[in-house]
Amino acid sequence: MPDYVPAHQVTGVIRNYGSALVGVVKSWEDEFVKFQPRITFNDKFAGSDAAVSGLATKEFDLAPNGREAQFIEYLSFFEAYGVEPFEVTVGTGAYDVPGRTWAEVIFVNKDNPLTHLTMKQLDGIFGEARTGAVDHFLMKSDGARSAKDDIRTWGQLGLKGEWANKPIQTYGYAVTGMSIFFQQRVMHGSDKWNPNYKEYAETDTKMVDPKISHGLGSRDMLIDISHDKYGIGWGGVGQAKGIPNLKMIALAQHEGDPYIMPSLESVRDRTYPLTRSIFIYLNHVPGHELDPKLKEFLFFVLSKQGQEVLRKQGEYLPLTPEVVLQQRARLEQ
């Protein structure tokens, strides 16, 4: 992990707009000014959902974001600048902390003999035939798949006996940053889900009102899976705590790759395929000069000192050295 060594002493104001990342951005700023005392910050932390819009209005420089940008956000930025926002991966999401960009875990009932799946099989289970899929805001034909790739019975996953002809009942989240990530990572960006997909929203958030969201919280979902022998769903380890009769499934990126169980270690080292990330977005086109003060700040975040802030915060996880170097290289292009 590289140390932060200032390439230049920089001056000015860096305007941040988006997620505070639970105090992480402020800690990065406090540590950064120890190296760069002539920098000040103007922050407005409204949350991840507003992050990219702050850039699109040209009123802010950096957009810290606890999730990937979404379709309409890519479009808004494109309207303002004619290019896509530049995405810098600055940290790894939590393993099991709700609200902290947690890793998405596949759950089945504990009686289910299934132990592992590939990402392609997940697409077959949760997705549906499609003519293409949207990548950021571009419709691409290489995201297409036919109905023959649908996986609708447990027998299609190799289960025998009473399981073989039983239909697979799918569960997961309705529209959220988590479901967008699932769509991007598993379904090539498509929002065509298995027609039997049962949708829920995160318990204890503004999306679930106990008076009108009866049985639709994420805890309800996991309890429903625990009662459904033929169910499969995706959710968070933190949300599943205390719910019996659930089993986690190991995942492989491709057939032939090792199957990785979700764990703190496999999320920390990012080998678990549904590990998530936190980001900073900005207006930068590779090959063009990046504002030196922004570059210095981002190189600080992508350094031993910057990643130490994540370790101390204790919920998000530091990046691996490989990803830090990869992200630094992207900023140097």
Added chain:
Amino acid sequence: MTKMKNAQARLRQSSFACWMVVVSLAADIGIGQGQSQYELARTGPVVLRIWGQANETTGNGTLLQMLTRLEAAYSGLNPAVHFANELHGNDSALGGLYVGPADLVFMTREPSYIELDEYQQMIQGQTPLQIAVMRGSPSARGSTSPLVFVLNRGDPATSITLPQLKSLARKEVSSL
């Protein structure tokens, strides 16, 4: 009042009749729900900053003409009011409102779920005030045309009900 009625008449006569949404702060300039007559609510120099969809480069020049006419008609009634347009498109419009640089947003579609969520994150507990100001064009491409259902010409079907359409598109729904 006559000038405003004339402007309304010109709007009605225009070949372009787009259904749009104006969001927030409309009350400040005297437009209220169910109100058909113009009343001036402000005096003194005012710059109204409008963001949204009326950008020539998006292929919607007619809409820009329409907005310009509306602004000119309004300024004619109230010379103290000036307009500053930042018309990048629909998708960056609402951000202008909740981030701060816009007073009014001119959109040719409804705000999406994520845009409303962003607005509510920035302006706690609030939803934008949304006012329909025109209908979409029945035929002009890119002008909020009504949705039309198209069949192969060999298909004998001639009509369909909304419940039938819903059935055609139906999936299992757990959380409407």
